[in-house]
Each structure stands twice: as C-alpha cells, then as structure tokens.
Amino acid sequence: MLQTTIETIVFKDDVLQMIDQRKIPLSFEHFECRDYRQVEYAIKEMVVRGAPAIGDAAGYGVYLAALEFESQDLESFKKNLLEACDFLEASRPTAVNLKWALVRMRKIIEAGGRNTEIVRRIKEEADSILKEDIETSLMISKNGAEVVPQGATILTHCNTGALAVSGYGTALGVIRQAHYDGKDIFVYADETRPRLQGGRLTAWELMQEKIPAKLIADSVAAILIRDGEIDLIIVGADRIAANGDTANKIGTFMLSALAKVYEVPFYIAAPISTIDVETETGEDIEIEERCAEEVTHIEGVCFAPEGIEVYNPAFDVTPWQNITGIITEKGILRPPYLEAIERVVKE
C-alpha cells in the first residue's frame, strides 16, 4: 500500500502553506503565501517545483487574488483577476500544468456570476485541482507497476516524488509503488545539476521511504546504462507535445539517447494534464534559461571564477522516438504517440 505523509501543499485559513523545497534536506521549513504575488515568487524561485505541484499552487494563487479583489465592482474584479492569472502564468514558461490550471481558472472567471459566486467556484476548482493531482499520481503509480520487473534496478532523474506533485509522485510514485509491492528494487538517483533536485529531494524521499538507493553524479549514469546495470529509466515531464516529444529537466535527453543506444526501456510518468495538444512538437516548447548563479554557486558559495559566462537551460526535449512509454493515470501510452495522445485526451 502506498503511504506518504509529505504534505507539499496545504491550504488552510486563507494561507497557502508549502514545504520550502529550497531548504530540503538541510532544514524542513514551510513557506506561507498570503497573496498571489507571494505565490508567483514561490513558483519563480522554486520554493515549490515539479510541474503538477506548480499547477496546484497557481490554483490557490488565483483564489488568494480573488479574495483580495472580491470587494471591487464586478468589472474591476474580473479584470484584476485575469491579470493575476497572466502574472502567475509568466512565472515559469515550460511546465504546462501551470498554464492548464490557469485555463481552468479563467473559464470560471469568464463564465460570470457575482463576485462571491466566482470566489466560491475558484476555491472549489483549486481544491479540485489539488485533489485530482493526488488521485492522479496514485493512478500513475499503480499503472506503472507493469513495467517494473521483480528485482529491477531503476535510474531516475530530478525529483518527481511527493514533493513534485502533492501526492505520491509520478516517476518516483511508480518507484514507491514497486517498493511497497515488495519488488526488491534498487534505485540510482541522478543528483541533477544545477539545482540538485535529485541529490536534495529525491535522495531525501528515498531515505524517508527506506528504498535502497545510491546517489550519483549525472555523468555516471552513462556507464551504468552501458554496463547493463540499469533495467529501466523512469523520469517525469514538464510538458508533453501532441506527438509525444517531452520537455523535462535538463539531462533527460542525455539519458534517453544513451538508453536508445543500449536498449534500456525509457519511460515518462506524467499526468494527462502535462500533455499540451496545442504544442505540436518539441520544437514548439519554450525552454526556460535560468540565471548563471544556479551553476556557479552552491549553497550561496561561489566555486567558479568571477565573470565566467554560463549557459543554463532548465529543461531539454526528448524526442518521442526515444520514449518506450508514457505512464499516465489513464494507462500507459505507447508509440506512435500522436494517435495515442489524441485518443486519451478526447476521453
């Protein structure tokens, strides 16, 4: 049975409380948002990260904006609320769940009704998004079971656990399920430079769950894949295009390319909400480039020479041809993905 007591996102007494993921595992602190500007800050600065969790946070961000503007006349209320949606959407460009949550919110705002009604519906929608996220990740974890053989050694990248989805996790959810199913698995976790989500967050979740695991520098994965040490690779996604091309944390493409050469199964685990059918292929996905300090500084300490230029893309795109399957809450999609995605999105 799945268990996790990690409450990534909690909304209570009009305060959005999130585990501050910048601090884990050195300290366990909460970050509180009392208005939508703080939510935007939390997403941009990666207090909260992981595509599904960002969507959850954005939902409550809109609700906090709705409370703030509730007493205005209807026109100003709706105008300011839609502007708050735009402001939240601009916080990070690649993860599509953010956009997806805000599309749901905009629909409610535009559907009309009185201020109080809209405020109530927005709260219900934010609660739904969070609840769906938790249920969805549970389904993903269960659906992933069929691809994990007994005794499997699994390689994963970045963090796709309870911290990323306010549920059980996507890729790490599948791993967690396999562990609780008694499959005697072993996990290699890429540290995931530059933000070290693997070394900080995934390592922390694996320790919490007592799943046998080792942490590795990202470039170690190649020799493990070559030497037949890895039975399968499972990672998450930040946006999946209509043809199955998948944007995920930088380093994912490298793993997929090596997996293809050495014939290691390579799976994406993600909710349907991560699929953006309006994005035709990976070429249409905007890749966020983040600041140089993420690379040159660690824990506030600079290790690189002053003034060195840096190229720091936060994500890369894995072509659909490199993906063995996409594990969703509605089952495992198989290539060619164009048809599989069209079918599952229509359902």
Added chain:
Amino acid sequence: MLQTTIETIVFKDDVLQMIDQRKIPLSFEHFECRDYRQVEYAIKEMVVRGAPAIGDAAGYGVYLAALEFESQDLESFKKNLLEACDFLEASRPTAVNLKWALVRMRKIIEAGGRNTEIVRRIKEEADSILKEDIETSLMISKNGAEVVPQGATILTHCNTGALAVSGYGTALGVIRQAHYDGKDIFVYADETRPRLQGGRLTAWELMQEKIPAKLIADSVAAILIRDGEIDLIIVGADRIAANGDTANKIGTFMLSALAKVYEVPFYIAAPISTIDVETETGEDIEIEERCAEEVTHIEGVCFAPEGIEVYNPAFDVTPWQNITGIITEKGILRPPYLEAIERVVKE
C-alpha cells in the same frame, strides 16, 4: 605564440611548491611539501591533479625521500627509497603517469652507485620529467592544430590545462594554441562533477587567457552535441590501454557515446607517457572509487540527506571505437590504435 605563466609545480631549495588546486579560483595558495609523505598526501587529496602533473610531483617526492634517507647505509637507503616509491604509487590508482614516473625512479635506484650518486641522478631525473612534461605539452598543443577548424566551437571536460601538466596543457593546450593562432574559437566547458575541475580550474584558465567560453552543467553537453553546436570534443586521458581504450575523468564516456551517435569528432590529447602498453584493454584499468563526501558536499557544505549512499567512480573508460584520434607529442594517432600505439611507443 603560446604563453602561460601558471607554475603548477616548482621545485626550489629542497621544497616542492605546488599551486593548491583545491582552492582555485576562490583563492590562489601554494602547498609546500618538505617530505615524500606530504607529496603522497597532496596527490591523494588532489592538491595536485591531472595525470602528467601527478607524475611530475611523484618524481620530486622520490627525491625528497632520497634526501631523507641519504645518510643511511646503502642497503637501507635503497630499501626505504623503493618503499617510498610504492607508497607514492598507491596514492592514486588510475593515472598511469604516476606509475611511469616511478618506474623511471626505480630504475635509477636499482642501477646502483653510491648514495650521493643515486640522489644526484634522482634529482636529474625528476627535473627531466618536469622539463619533458612542459615540452611534451607544447608539442601536443601544436600537433592538435590540424584538427581545429577556423571558428570552431569546442567542448571539453575536466581540466587538462597548465594546471594539469605543469606546461601548456593537453586538451586545453590544443585549445589555447588554436586561440593564439587566431582561429576565433568558442569553448564550452563541462563543470565536471563531482570535483568541479571544469567549473573551477578550466573556467579559471579560460578567463586568464580571455578565451571566449561558457560553463555548462555536464548534462547540457548532450543537447549541444545533438543540435550541431559542437564542432569537436577534446579531452585528456589518465591512462590509455594498448588498444586505445582510454580512462579519463568520469563523464568522458558519456560525451564519446553521444559524439559517436551525432558524428562529432572526439579527440583525446595526451602524452605518450599516458599510454600503458602493459594494460591490454580498458577492462584491465582499475577505476578509482572516491568518497561519498565528494558528491554530497560542496565547499564543505552538505546538500544531501545524511546517510544517503553514493556511487562515486572518479573515471570511466571510453572504448577506442569512439575516439577519432589521439593527439600526442609524436603526432596524431588514428584507429586502429593497437598498431599505431605499438609503432609510436617503439620509436
């Protein structure tokens, strides 16, 4: 014209003075060795690193031991001196230049003569190793010119510059030469986790030489290679087997495998002394596994959860089939390497 004022290793007044490479670029400090035990410590702790520079340091380490034991009777003197060689050789297992320098020293010790004569010859040999290292790297840099096209974008890994060879560098020597030849090159430097020799040392040398460059996380290289952004890759070597299989810093294999898929030329630059004909293939190369703290701590700060297990191999082996050419002081070797190496080593 090549220029470098970086004096990685200086021996003067019976003191081996080395730039402390653990401190660069945050501070520029020297580490002084007054006996061979300190030299062993400096190699093991990576005060000095880079296969050729380690060989240079070991040579003077034996000389410091010779001074220490000089007043003993001849038998004790030789016995203690040979034990000092063994002690120094055990400091790091993969780089063959260490072994190679000590083979030269043992020959002198075993050739006989009086204590004072042996001491004198050991000093001459240590000086020769250093002098040859400087000249060799200059020749490698020049020989590499033919593989660097005008306007090339070059990817490199780890540090193979003046800091690694007490000369101009091997792979970074070729890059330096291309820059001084006015080839208008651009360099991407992998940061090279876990020890960050790229982010610390290569970035520092590139800044010193004003070579246009950007620092990247190791996993970014894959998308640059795929997208045709890289014209060639040049890296160093810690040991080259008789068949051309090459042990180098962890992450090298990953680059070579991707280079093969995307048809990007992949060169090794290394002195002939890095070739170990006694090592038949890469499978016979011992790969040093270093401590977990190298991965979990940066600048003394731990970012990973306490107790997480780590797999931290310091090197990996690139098969000869992935290597376009091996740039040496005697010219560029081309596959199949078994014959090319046999020929060049016999010369």
